[in-house]
Amino acid sequence: MRARAAVLSLSYGFLLGSLWSAQTLQKASAVCTCKNLTICEQFCNATEEIHDFICFGWRIQQDMVDYKCVWNLKPYRTYNLYTKQRLCKQRELENQSLISKSFTLLKINMTAYAIAASEDQKRCTIAKFTGIPLQMIHCDPPNENNVRFKRRQGYLSVTAEWRDKSVKQYYVKYREQNSTLWKEVQCNNSKDCIVGNLTSYMSYEMHIQCVVTTECPQCPLSEVIHIPQEFVDAPTIKEINETPFNPGQRIVIVKWQYKHSEAVENYNVTIWKASGELAEVSSYILKTQTMSLILCYSAYMISINAFNRAGSSPPAYEVIKAKMNQSALDETFNVSVKSNSNFRLSWNKMLSQEYACYSVEWWRSGEKISYESFFVKKAYHDVRTKNVTFQPYKRYHFFLHARPDKDTCNLKNINDSEKTYGTASVYLLEGTPLTAPGNVSVSNVTQSSFVLNWSPVAEEDLRGFPQGYIIYYGDALGNIKNITVGPHTNSYKLINLRSRNEHHVQLSAFTAAGEGKRSALTYVKTNPDAVAIGGMLAGVVVGIIALLLSVHFCCRLLHRSKNLLWPSIPNPCNSNAVQKIEGGPELELFEPLYRQNLEETEEHDCTKANLTPGTVAEDTRTQQSPKLLTTTNSVSAEAILTDSNKNDSAPVPPIDTSDSSEDSTVNTTVDASNTRAVDCVSTTVAKPAVVFVSDYTTMELFQQISKAGVQDPSSQIGDSDTAPSNSGQDYIRQALSFEENL
Structure with missing residues (x-):
């Protein structure tokens, strides 16, 4: 009994201890140790964030692996990490965070516990990780x-x-x-x-x-x-501007642009001398698209490319040309070529007191620039070339640069590290020019002068320093003169020349060695004098006036000749053959022969006759045509012919014709607008049977009148008061008068 009671008391005590421990853990998680991890695992909350707890290893050496555990958890007050293999061990943490320091493990299975407690020590959470160390090794990617x-x-x-x-x-x-x-x-x-x-x-x-x-x-x-994106295009150098700075120096401003500038991290600008002399600093990294440099008068090369992490663009190249202006430089600088591989430089002694490091550059047009830097305290220096030999008749250019640095004479920085002291040009041996000046032309020609223009001889053909030009000019009479002008002259005005005379011109350049080749002959003719031009104009004006007068007189002469040689056309109204027909039938002749102008009223010089009333048909209008006209009426044509001239009697005054209605039985109505006063003859037409409309002749008229008289003789009405005919009027005037009446 006592033994059973002891066992019961121990069990009860253990249970109470466990309950007390659990309550204590819930109140204070800091008491979790390797001994009570199982109890902590039961009573601490397991959140979703346990999946972020991981342990891994990495190789330090080929056979050495370090491990570490990391838990990405919200901030807690305290953290503890335990690993359990054969033994349970607590691991150290970094800066009170749940990132452990490195530790080692055995190759057997491993279990890790991570415990986090709140600030009031009343809440805790736990995470667990299990794995095999060899399978936990990470091969981390490079950063x-x-x-x-x-x-x-x-x-x-x-x-x-x-x-x-x-x-x-x-x-x-x-x-x-x-x-x-x-x-x-x-x-x-x-x-x-x-x-x-x-x-x-x-x-x-x-x-x-x-x-x-x-x-x-x-x-x-x-x-x-x-x-980032790849650059496949080179930047574009927009402009290179130069402004003077100090004597022997200039400010060069370079501007460029790039169409993918948003993807550019930086621009790399590299500058070097065209001679190939390297500087310790020649490349510059810029974010802007402009750059300012202080350079000497030498020629430079510049390259610009854009770059980012993916690479750089193709470079853009540009040449900064040498400046040959000597106006601001010391003119005491001199170069004398001693041989084809040796020359001497000399300059002002005052320069040697300020500078000791120099650089000389020399080149011939079309060749690479050579250079040599040297240290000297004298006012002269001899240079022996290595790979370059001087050739006769070729011009060589020289630059002397002074550098302020005295420790070494090498170029320290491409920017603002030297200045040009002087420039010079020399020949080893001079010769005469090989070619003549080109593009010879003439302008501004007057009566006594003209301007001669030309272009200078190319440097490679001069073979020496130009001393000037000789102008040869002459005329057709064989007079030849010459004039010498300076080497910088490209045009010259020749004066005091003869007007209206042809001149020829030639031109040549000369050096210290002599005169070169002459240009081809150029011919020019001076203008005539103003007096001669005035005389020519006066002669032209007089000739035009004479021509106009002669044309006027010729026209009058031709008019008079026409009147004498060709008489007037006769008037049929004045024909005696027509006037002698007395008592003839009333003719209805002229109405069918009417033309469109018969409707107009005209007055003539001949005697007017009365329009005798009679039977008149309605006025039938027909087209004016030279064809035969016929009528369908069977009534014979009657006409009344009044003789205007008979037996040399005086002409009867014309009788007025007007609209009237005296006889109601008369069907003839005369329209005032169509009534016509006819010279010598006035007819009332009553539809003739046959009428010919054509160019009139006296014979045709006579035949028609005769035919009408035969058809109806009873209708003939004579006029006792007819005027006598005038025999003095000829046939031609009669025909002309009749045509005018029509």
């Missing part, structure tokens, strides 16, 4: 600084530096920026990888991940690496 890449012609070259040497291969996963489709390329080694078929102007995103092996069982992805 972004250890990944280099370059883009060129649609290809991406990637170079990765892995910390774990157990990595044999890796993947490159990439996609276009703002795209969701990832592509993958497996690299054949652990360092270099090539990705192709990329679009040059597109930006990309990239991940790196090792290939899983037994040595690398865990291969996490790297962070996203941004790959």
